[in-house]
Each structure stands twice: as C-alpha cells, then as structure tokens.
Amino acid sequence: MLSEDMHNSLPGVPAAAGPGGVAAAFLNALSAREFTKAQLLLAQDIQFRMLVPGRLMTDQGAHAAIRRFASWFGGADQFQVEASNAQEIEGRAVVTYRFRLHDVRGWLLLEQHLMLDVGTDGRIEAIDLLCSGFRPATVDESLHVHPYDAGDLGCADGLAQAFREQIQHIPIGDVLVVSARDPAAKEDLPSLARLMGHVVHSIKVLGDGRLLVNVERGR
Incomplete structure (x- = not known):
C-alpha cells in the first residue's frame, strides 16, 4: 500500500492505493494523452519491454518510455478511447486499452496490454507490453x-x-x-x-x- 505522503506525490493515485490504483492513474493519464503526468508515475530507471508486430524492443528510463507512448498516439489529430481496463492481479498491475485514432495515415485501431511492476514507493519499475500494431479502421458514424x-x-x-x-x-x-x-x-x-x-x-x-x-x- 502507498502512504499518504506517496499519494500526495503521485498524480491521480488515491490514498492507500495499491498497484491497481497506480495502474488506473497511469491508464487515465495515457487515455487523456497527459504524458507529463504519466511520466511522474514511472521510476527514473524503469525497464520497458515491448513485443510489437515482428520484433521485440526495449527502452530504459522514464523519459524514453513516455517518449515511446507519445510517438505512438500523441500526434493524432483525433483520438478515441474505445475500451480500457486497469486492475491488480496478485501484486502485479494489468492495464489494457484499445484506442481509435486518426493521423496522416487515416483511421487506425491500436490495442495494447501492459503488465506493470510497481515498487514500494508507488512508481512503476517495469512494463511488459504486447501491441497489436496499427490496424486500418473505420469510425461508426451511426452512434447517436x-x-x-x-x-x-x-x-x-x-x-x-x-x-x-x-x-x-x-x-x-x-x-x-x-x-x-x-x-x-x-x-x-x-x-x-x-x-x-x-x-x-x-x-x-x-x-x-x-x-x-x-x-x-x-x-
């Protein structure tokens, strides 16, 4: 559990939150594309491992990790959160989301699954990510x-x-x-x-x- 002092230093994390609360705060920051806030939830020496279509990639450090997320969907001119979830599984945090976005390539669908290791100070020390890649998509204009x-x-x-x-x-x-x-x-x-x-x-x-x-x- 996080202490009250830790809660005050971590954006969007409720007092006494465990890994699930940290995961929810990280998900909310990514969903709002508030990358500065998301970076504050990361340990400075975070290990970031990504399995993307065709290859395995790694980054180290909070700045590099957030720069990677920003490169994926930070520049979209239209952005929609289609589905998302954050939870804790026996001391480890799990985040999943599906984003629909529009950029120079047209409408794209991106789904990612993240496993997070959260340290005793409440910051994320490691992320293992599985990515669908960017899939061509259409927008349902029939929604009222x-x-x-x-x-x-x-x-x-x-x-x-x-x-x-x-x-x-x-x-x-x-x-x-x-x-x-x-x-x-x-x-x-x-x-x-x-x-x-x-x-x-x-x-x-x-x-x-x-x-x-x-x-x-x-x-």
Missing part, C-alpha cells in the same frame, strides 16, 4: 450523441448520481458527452463510467477549463 452539461457539479456533490441517471436514459450503444467544470471529474468520472461497464471514448480539456468526456453506454 447526447450532450449533458453538468455545470459545477463534482462527484462529491452530485455528479456521480447525475451521470448514472443521464446514461441510463440513453439507448445502449449511444454516446453521452458530459461537460463538467470540476477539475476532479477528470479522474473520477472516467473511472466511474468504466466501473459501471461503459466505454470511455475520449477525455478532453477545453481552453476554458471545461472537461468533455465521451462515454458510450455499454449496458
């Missing part, structure tokens, strides 16, 4: 979108319940676009949505500080 402006609500004062009510009022497969101004919603809302079995497509912070979270109803 439902906007919801949560105003200044936060998860501590009503946003969680309001989100549950809003997502239950749209058909399965439709997308709820939540606009919120509470900074904590950036961490809390995507985690809540995934816990409820929904798919977080994207997390975006606008120039005025508002947060937009696109969630597809999964059940």
